[in-house]
Amino acid sequence: MPVIEVSNLTKAFRTYKKRPGFSGAVKGLFHRQYDQTLAANEVSFQIEPGELVGFLGPNGAGKTTTLKMLAGLLYPTSGTAKVLGYTPWERADGYRRQFALLLGQKNQLWWDLPARESLELNAKIYGIPTDRFERTVAEMSEMLDVKDKLNVSVRELSLGERMKMELIASLLHEPKVLFLDEPTIGLDVTSQKTVRDFIRRHNAERKTTILLTSHYMADIQALCERVIIIDHGKIFFDGKLSEIVDRFADFKLLTIQCELAKDCPAENLNRYGEVVEKSADSIKFKVKRDRVIAVCKALLDDLPVSDIDIQEVPIEDVIRQIFAR
Numbered sequence: 251m252p253v254i255e256v257s258n259l260t261k262a263f264r265t266y267k268k269r270p271g272f273s274g275a276v277k278g279l280f281h282r283q284y285d286q287t288l289a290a291n292e293v294s295f296q297i298e299p300g301e302l303v304g305f306l307g308p309n310g311a312g313k314t315t316t317l318k319m320l321a322g323l324l325y326p327t328s329g330t331a332k333v334l335g336y337t338p339w340e341r342a343d344g345y346r347r348q349f350a351l352l353l354g355q356k357n358q359l360w361w362d363l364p365a366r367e368s369l370e371l372n373a374k375i376y377g378i379p380t381d382r383f384e385r386t387v388a389e390m391s392e393m394l395d396v397k398d399k400l401n402v403s404v405r406e407l408s409l410g411e412r413m414k415m416e417l418i419a420s421l422l423h424e425p426k427v428l429f430l431d432e433p434t435i436g437l438d439v440t441s442q443k444t445v446r447d448f449i450r451r452h453n454a455e456r457k458t459t460i461l462l463t464s465h466y467m468a469d470i471q472a473l474c475e476r477v478i479i480i481d482h483g484k485i486f487f488d489g490k491l492s493e494i495v496d497r498f499a500d501f502k503l504l505t506i507q508c509e510l511a512k513d514c515p516a517e518n519l520n521r522y523g524e525v526v527e528k529s530a531d532s533i534k535f536k537v538k539r540d541r542v543i544a545v546c547k548a549l550l551d552d553l554p555v556s557d558i559d560i561q562e563v564p565i566e567d568v569i570r571q572i573f574a575r
Contacts, residue, residue, distance in 0.1 A: 253427060253459045254297040254320065259329035260483075261290040261315050289315040291483035292329065300457040302449075304464070304474035304491070308573040312483040313463045314353075317429045320461070321351040333427055347376065350420040354432035357412075358419055359404045365415040366400040369422060376423040383422070390418045393448050410441030417445065421452065430462045434469055446472045467566040479572065486572070491565070498572055499563040502542055505534045506549055507557035514553070522549060 267283040268275065290312045297303055307313050318324040320331060322338040322345070331338055336345035352358075359368040366387070373383040391397040394414040399407060407415065413433060420428065430449070434442045450473055453460055464470055470477060470491065477494070479487040487494065504523065508514075512530045519525050522545050523535035537545050542560060549555055 251299075252296040253299045253301075253334060254295075254461070255330075255332040256296070256316075256320070257294050257330045259290055259293040259316065259319060259331055260288065260327045261312075261319060261324060262327040263287045263289055288312075288483045290319070290326070290480075293480065293483070293485055295478055295485060295488055297459060297461065299459055300453070301476065302453045302460045302462065302473055304462055304470040304477040305480065306463070306470065306477055306569065307480040307486075311480045313480060314431055316480070317351065317431055317461065317463065321349065321429055322346070323351075347423065348425055349427040349429070350423070350425040351429045352416055352420045352431065352433055354413070354430075354435040357404075357416070359412070359415055361405050362403060364401045365396075365404055365407070365418075368404070369400075369415075369419055372419055372422050378423060386422060386424075387418065390421065390448075393451070394418065394444060410437045410444075413437060413441070414445065414448075417448065421458075424456065426458060428458050428460045430460060430464075432464055433462070434464060434466055442466065442468065449473060467569060471565060479569075481573070494572075495562050495565060495568055499568045501536050501538050501563065503534060503561045503563060504537045504542065504545065505532060505559040505561070506553070506555045507532050508553050508555050510554060 264284045264286050266278070267285050268278055269283070293312070293316055305313050305316070315324065319326050320333055320338050322341045325339045334345060334348050336342050338345065359365055360371075369387055370383070373380075378386075387400070388397070391400060394417065396411050396414045396418075399411050399415070404412060404415070417433065433449070434445050437445065446469060449460065449462075452458060453473075462469065462473060475490055475492075477487070477489070477491050478485060487497075503526065509531060511528065511533050514533070516525055516528075519533060519535075523537035523541070525533060526536050527534040535545070546558055546560075549558070
């Protein structure tokens with residue numbers, strides 16, 4: 251039985267369109283004009299228990315709006331959703347104790363207090379016993395390498411340290427469902443890896459169902475087998491991450507090592523494929539998938555090739571092209 255069931259979920263925002271000048275402001279008092287934006291447009295998907303799903307889309311696609319509706323922070327214009335059997339926007343106490351929402355650009359810890367005091371407050375709110383609280387904080391802070399920062403004021407923590415503390419606060423009550431909205435935004439490479447490793451391990455050990463949004467493809471590739479792509483409020487793709495390359499990239503990258511590479515005119519090379527990069531001893535082509543074998547044979551016959559390397563297009567390039575469409 252799915253943990254998250256979303257059916258035709260729609261959220262429309264209506265914004266006042268002000269006319270320019272003083273006369274426009276006066277006219278607006280009597281005849282207002284509005285623009286309507288569909289942040290989520292009939293979104294439908296299901297997520298099974300323990301799945302870690304990537305939720306992708308360009309800025310303004312509707313990712314955060316969808317997460318906020320599933321967390322009960324926004325009421326939808328139409329459609330239905332069930333998370334753990336609850337309707338999120340009814341804000342039932344039983345539901346609020348079983349999920350967590352972490353927004354990468356919003357703080358939930360008290361700015362002027364040590365992180366530990368905010369965690370203790372959360373423990374009181376959720377009714378977590380002291381021994382369980384101490385054990386959970388010790389374990390998570392050790393894994394995230396912030397054990398020595400628990401008694402430091404939140405305002406004095408680095409961005410990476412603060413995000414790790416936010417993650418501990420979100421998981422303190424051991425939620426069954428976790429919504430993560432860009433948890434690694436602004437973090438350095440080392441902190442990103444630490445957070446990714448922690449999320450992967452937590453998902454594997456606790457079987458927490460996680461819906462993750464991120465603009466860093468490294469996060470998605472490291473954590474998610476399945477991705478949902480949303481654009482202009484509509485679901486564009488829902489499937490395995492590995493299928494994206496097969497479905498949306500109809501070419502491969504073929505690199506040859508050749509001593510005569512620098513002497514080969516570009517017009518002669520274009521018959522093999524699009525020349526992407528050329529150096530003194532190598533040439534990289536973009537070749538249609540169905541022509542790769544034939545092109546390799548032709549290159550071996552026509553040029554003194556010493557090595558051939560065939561690669562898939564990097565997933566981030568494919569996603570970038572999808573967003574550009």
